[in-house]
Amino acid sequence: MDDPVQRHPTRSEQLDILASLISDTVTNDGAILDLGCGVGYVARLILEKRDAISIVGVDRNADALRQAEENLSGYKSEFSPVEGDLEYISECAIPDRHYQAVYTALTFHDLPDAAKQEVIGYAAAALAPGGFFLLYDRIRMTDNALFPLQQSIWNRIERVHGAAMRTADSFDAYIEDLGTDNRPARLEDYLSWFPTAGLNPQILHLHGNVALIGGAKG
Ligand SMILES: C[S@@+](CC[C@H](N)C(=O)[O-])C[C@H]1O[C@@H](n2cnc3c(N)ncnc32)[C@H](O)[C@@H]1O
Numbered sequence: 001m002d003d004p005v006q007r008h009p010t011r012s013e014q015l016d017i018l019a020s021l022i023s024d025t026v027t028n029d030g031a032i033l034d035l036g037c038g039v040g041y042v043a044r045l046i047l048e049k050r051d052a053i054s055i056v057g058v059d060r061n062a063d064a065l066r067q068a069e070e071n072l073s074g075y076k077s078e079f080s081p082v083e084g085d086l087e088y089i090s091e092c093a094i095p096d097r098h099y100q101a102v103y104t105a106l107t108f109h110d111l112p113d114a115a116k117q118e119v120i121g122y123a124a125a126a127l128a129p130g131g132f133f134l135l136y137d138r139i140r141m142t143d144n145a146l147f148p149l150q151q152s153i154w155n156r157i158e159r160v161h162g163a164a165m166r167t168a169d170s171f172d173a174y175i176e177d178l179g180t181d182n183r184p185a186r187l188e189d190y191l192s193w194f195p196t197a198g199l200n201p202q203i204l205h206l207h208g209n210v211a212l213i214g215g216a217k218g
Contacts, residue, residue, distance in 0.1 A: 009161035010207045015105065017205050018136050018212055019045035022101045025132065028052040030100035033126060035086055035119060036107025040068030040079065047075045054078050056095055060085045087115045089122045098128035108137040109184040116185055117193050124197040124217060133199055133215040140184040141209055147171040153208040187211065 022032060023046050030053045034043050037057030046055065055078060059065050065081040072079040084092030086107070102123040108116055123133045141150055151167065158164040168174035178184070185193075190213055194201035199215030206212070 008165050008210075009157055009163045010165075011210070014136065014205055014207060014210060014212055015042055015045060018042060018103060018105060018134060019049060021132070021134060021204065021214070022046050022103060023049035023053075026050065026053050026100045030054075031056070031095075031097040033094065033097075033099045033102040033123070034058065035089075035102065035104040035123070036110070037068055037081070038064050038107075040071045042103070042105050043068070043079055044072055044075070047072065047078055051078075054080070056080045056082055056097075058082045058084050058086065058092055058094060086111060086119050089115075089119050094126070097126075098131075099126050100128055100131045101134065102127055102131070103134040103136070105136040106138075108135060109182055112183065113185060113189070116189075117196070120193050120199070120215075121197045124199050124215070127217040129217060131217050133194075133217070134204075134212065135190065135215070136212045137210070138184040139190075139209045139211050140178075140186045141171070141174060142186055144171040147174065150208060157208075184209075 019042055026032060032046070032053060032055045034055055034057040037043055037059050040057060043055045043057055057068055057079060060083065062083055065083055069081055082093055084094070111119065120133070127133060141147065147170070154165055154167040168177055191201055194215045199217060202214050204212045204214045
């Protein structure tokens, strides 16, 4: 399986926390929605921890979905792939269910801000009362003066784990490297978009600029 953890030594813990949050809170027969499921890495982590649940995985990449089906071949009745573009989420053929959890991992930075807000609103509407929306992604760094602190975190990761994450030599290089298609949102944007969608946000785990944010549907 294409391994999203390999290049990011602290990522395995964060993805395992995301999977645990879901496997610990969803009840039997609970439906879960994975937005940007890729090759099914997180879905498999969840299904390895819990039975009697089902996951719908949405992605626009047909090859990734085929790979997800192969990677989850032991969970044929638990995992349903849906090909669709999250930028047009209302047109995606997502089964109409009361989802106990909706999650998205390492996908939001691919979406324009308007689509991010649209998807958060969709997730909130698709959740059953008491359900959770869990968003895991990089957060945009916005302050040149704070950049040396982020560099220190990257350097420490390399010292402790012997492997480096993608880094940048300066704040300007970081911004340039983001380009136009790599669009992590600011933390303050998420903290305003969640309540707009009716979700109370909470930061659940943070490592450097990679955050796991939870939203509860009241
Ligand atoms: C970095 S991968 C993460 C995959 C998976 N969530 C994981 O953590 O292993 C990002 C995924 O988001 C999907 N993606 C990006 N933009 C999308 C969009 N607009 N609609 C649907 N899927 C999208 C990509 O095809 C890719 O599979």
